[in-house]
Amino acid sequence: MSYKTIRARAEASFIEKKSEFIGYISPATTEEEAVGFINEIRAMHRKATHNCYAYILRHNNTARHSDDGEPGGTAGMPIFDVLSKNGITDAVCVVTRYFGGILLGTGGLVHAYSKGASLALSAAETVTMEIADSLKISCEYNMYGIVSSTLSQYGAVIRDTEYTDSVCVYADIKSDITDSLIAKLIDSCNGKISTEILAHGYMEF
Numbered sequence: 001m002s003y004k005t006i007r008a009r010a011e012a013s014f015i016e017k018k019s020e021f022i023g024y025i026s027p028a029t030t031e032e033e034a035v036g037f038i039n040e041i042r043a044m045h046r047k048a049t050h051n052c053y054a055y056i057l058r059h060n061n062t063a064r065h066s067d068d069g070e071p072g073g074t075a076g077m078p079i080f081d082v083l084s085k086n087g088i089t090d091a092v093c094v095v096t097r098y099f100g101g102i103l104l105g106t107g108g109l110v111h112a113y114s115k116g117a118s119l120a121l122s123a124a125e126t127v128t129m130e131i132a133d134s135l136k137i138s139c140e141y142n143m144y145g146i147v148s149s150t151l152s153q154y155g156a157v158i159r160d161t162e163y164t165d166s167v168c169v170y171a172d173i174k175s176d177i178t179d180s181l182i183a184k185l186i187d188s189c190n191g192k193i194s195t196e197i198l199a200h201g202y203m204e205f
Contacts, residue, residue: 002130003058005090007204012119016112018100019049023120025093028055031062034092041094049099052113054080055092070097074109082117088126093117132203133178134159136196137169143189144169150188154181157205172203 006027013022024041028034034055042051052075054065065076079093095116104112135156139147144167151158151171162168173181182195 002128002205003089003202004087004126004128006088006121006124007127008125010120010124012116012123014115014119015100016108016115017102017104019102019104019112020098020100021112021116022096023093023116023118024096025091025117025120025124027090028057028092029090030059031055031057031064034064037092038094041096045096045098047098048096050075050097051094052076052079052097053092053094054083054117056080056083056089058089070109070113071106074106075113078110078114079117082114082121086121086126088121093120095120127204129202130205131175131201132172132205133175133197134199134203135169135171135173135178135182136198137171137185137193138166138195139169139189139193140166143167143192146188147185147193150181150185154184155205156181157203170198172205174205175200 009026011024026037038053045051050068050070052066052068052070054076056063065080067075079095083091083093095113137147147169154177156171156173158171160170185193
C-alpha cells in the first residue's frame with residue numbers, strides 16, 4: 001500500500017490585508033514528532049496572534065487540527081483539508097498569523113489558512129512511498145550495460161554504484177516485482193551475476 005508524504009521541511013508566507021501568514025510543513029511519523037514541531041513553531045512565534053495546525057499520521061490513523069483561537073472551523077480544518085485532499089500523510093502543517101488590524105471575516109480566514117497550507121505544501125517536495133526491496137547487484141563490467149538497462153525497464157531506482165574488481169549496483173525495486181526482476185537479470189546475464197536483498201520496507205519513489 002503506497003502513500004504520499006513530504007521529503008523535508010518547507011515554509012512559505014504571504015500578506016493578506018496587512019496580516020502576515022506563514023505556513024510551515026514537516027514530515028512526522030508519530031504524534032510526538034508532530035506535537036514537537038508545533039511547539040517548535042510556537043516557540044519561534046511567541047508574539048504571533050495564532051499558530052493554527054493540522055496533522056495526519058498513518059500511525060493509529062491519527063488526525064488532529066486546531067484553530068488556536070480563530071473562529072471555529074476557519075483555520076485548523078482548512079489546513080487539514082489541504083493535506084487530506086492532496087493525499088498527504090505522515091505530515092504536520094502549522095500556519096502562523098500576525099494580525100494586521102483588518103478583520104478578514106469567516107470566508108477570508110478559511111481562504112487565508114488554506115492558502116498558507118497550500119503554499120507550504122507547494123514549497124515542499126512530495127514523495128511517494130512504496131513497499132520495496134533494496135537490492136545489491138554484483139556483476140562483471142561487461143554485464144553492467146545489461147544490468148542498467150534491465151533496472152530501468154523495471155522502474156528500479158538506482159541509489160549508488162561502486163566500481164571495484166566488479167560493479168556493485170544498489171537499487172530499490174517495488175516488492176511485487178522483485179522476483180521477476182531478479183529472474184530477468186539472471187537470465188539476461190547468463191547467470192553471471194549475484195543479487196542480495198539488503199532491506200525491505202517503505203522506500204521513496
